[in-house]
Amino acid sequence: MTTSPTAPDPTMDAIGRAVAEGRAGDVPSARRKLLALWSTIGVTGDPLHRCSLAHYLADLYEDPAQALAWDVRALDAADAVTEQRAQEHQAGLHIVGFYPSLHLNLADGYRRLGSFGAAAEHIEEARAQTDCLPRDAYGDLVRHAIHEVAEAIAARDRTRRASAPGSPA
CATH class of the missing domain: 1.20.58 (Methane Monooxygenase Hydroxylase; Chain G, domain 1)
Incomplete structure (x- = not known):
């Protein structure tokens, strides 16, 4: 998981920027950005994007029920990610x-x-x-x-x- 992406992925980059913002302390802004991305990706969008976004978004909720809803989405999306898609994003992933x-x-x-x-x-x-x-x-x-x-x-x-x-x- 320490290898670099095989091709630029603007959505994963945007997820990463929002996550960094949340970790730096601006949780409301990070949550808004990730929710906006979720709206763009949609429930049938790229499963790797959905999995990553939902996994990180769950961490931005204090309420365990809200976090759990995003954790369930992350697991559901992971089940749809193919090994090929993971490798396309990052060699060795x-x-x-x-x-x-x-x-x-x-x-x-x-x-x-x-x-x-x-x-x-x-x-x-x-x-x-x-x-x-x-x-x-x-x-x-x-x-x-x-x-x-x-x-x-x-x-x-x-x-x-x-x-x-x-x-x-």
């Missing part, structure tokens, strides 16, 4: 590597809403797919978050994790 994070986010959302059974199903799915994660800082981050969310599910803890994306530093 594999869609299977998205699933641990997608299921982690779903588990965390369900946990925060108190739906611990659904949370447990998704955290197990995330765990089952950790072999698809790279052996780097990103992979370590996701593996650690899976462990954190699994512990919170076991404890029936519904509080937002301090290490969750979008949490105040």
